[in-house]
Amino acid sequence: MPELPYFFLIMIKLLLRYILDIGLINKIKSYEEIKTKVVNCKLCKLCITRNNAVPGHGNLDAKILFVGEAPGKNEDKMGLPFVGFAGKILEEALEKAGIKRNDVYITNVVKCRPPNNRVPEKDEIDTCLQYLRKEIQIISPNIVCILGATALQSILNLKSLTIYHGKMIVSDKIKYFITYHPAATIYNSDLREIFFNEISCAVNMANK
Numbered sequence: 548m549p550e551l552p553y554f555f556l557i558m559i560k561l562l563l564r565y566i567l568d569i570g571l572i573n574k575i576k577s578y579e580e581i582k583t584k585v586v587n588c589k590l591c592k593l594c595i596t597r598n599n600a601v602p603g604h605g606n607l608d609a610k611i612l613f614v615g616e617a618p619g620k621n622e623d624k625m626g627l628p629f630v631g632f633a634g635k636i637l638e639e640a641l642e643k644a645g646i647k648r649n650d651v652y653i654t655n656v657v658k659c660r661p662p663n664n665r666v667p668e669k670d671e672i673d674t675c676l677q678y679l680r681k682e683i684q685i686i687s688p689n690i691v692c693i694l695g696a697t698a699l700q701s702i703l704n705l706k707s708l709t710i711y712h713g714k715m716i717v718s719d720k721i722k723y724f725i726t727y728h729p730a731a732t733i734y735n736s737d738l739r740e741i742f743f744n745e746i747s748c749a750v751n752m753a754n755k
């Protein structure tokens with residue numbers, strides 16, 4: 548009966564495909580729930596001045612999740628994260644690292660734009676962090692890449708980006724890689740070079 552093992556092989560393949568599909572369907576469902584909550588959220592005062600809340604966006608099966616500070620003017624207008632010049636720099640860094648924007652998930656610590664792009668306040672961060680935690684739980688990436696000092700302070704309660712950039716820190720079983728915010732590299736080509744190298748490093752770690 549040479550056909551029998553082949554039959555079982557096909558059945559195992561179909562079963563695995565079914566399990567993977569169910570996993571992805573559950574992720575999509577959980578993501579849509581969190582997205583709806585963010586879009587309608589009025590838990591902090593940033594909801595008064597925003598045009599659009601900006602939920603995270605990207606590949607729900609991403610191996611790497613990027614988290615910045617807050618939406619800016621373009622993001623607030625479009626309801627999507629990292630669509631301005633900083634987003635272009637991040638995309639360039641990803642391409643240099645051999646992946647595309649579609650391969651990753653991108654979000655922010657706070658989901659609504661602070662007025663005049665001021666730094667988000669502690670009460671706003673503390674209130675909004677629940678959404679980031681949920682996003683990390685849903686995506687379950689190999690690496691969470693922290694972009695900039697505000698995200699570093701908000702997520703890991705660490706102050707010095709100068710000390711921690713380029714390093715990985717494990718907290719609550721989640722691996723965090725720390726680097727600069729792409730906006731900080733706009734007028735600083737040396738920093739841009741470091742940023743590109745560190746993004747490559749983070750992507751390599753995520754792919755291991």
Ligand code: SF4
Binds near residue numbers: 588658674
């Ligand atoms: S910043 Fe976060 S907590 Fe505040 S209103 Fe927006 S989504 Fe809600």
